[in-house]
Amino acid sequence: MTENMTSTSSPCAACKLLRRRCAKGCVFAPYFPADQPLKFASVHKVFGASNVNKLLQELPEHQRGDAVSSMVYEANARVRDPVYGCVGAISSLQQKVAELQAQLAIAQAEIVCLRMYQGSDLITFNTKMTSFSPPVAPSSPSR
Structure with a gap:
């Protein structure tokens, strides 16, 4: 286990998918819990982890949850309909x-x-x- 993780916690879904250590201040952890791996997988597939990381770091914390919800919705729509995405829906x-x-x-x-x-x-x-x-x-x- 890493030094900032207890034996009962696991890396967030983003860090797990990216196969990296989930640091204590991981920007993804509050929004992509380990028990929801598909949530980050679709966002990563459409937007890319580095773009999501940059976006979340640029936003104030009180807006990040809404931003993640929007990205998840758009990513899921894009996966279902790669041409029109949300616009089609x-x-x-x-x-x-x-x-x-x-x-x-x-x-x-x-x-x-x-x-x-x-x-x-x-x-x-x-x-x-x-x-x-x-x-x-x-x-x-x-x-």
Whole structure:
């Protein structure tokens, strides 16, 4: 074991993949834990370890977590779709939103039509009821 690692800890996923010693102040360790090796593997494949290292060191610590999340998302999208990456996923979602908005507009139009139809039926019914005069019962002959 290295001098700054206890017998219970293991190198972070980045250091393990890069086959290097995981130093105490390793910039990767907080964001790429040993139990999530695929997380760093995809980021390394797309961006390269040295670029990720430079980026993380240039950022303030409070922004690093968000940066890593973005890199992991983009890297996974790039692995799935090497040409479009995130843009392909965003485009697909925008298309789905447009389709759902069109379906919603159709459903809302149908609701308006049904309410108008029901309203006209009620008006017709009420008009018939007010113009309806019950038949007069035949008068019984007076005696």
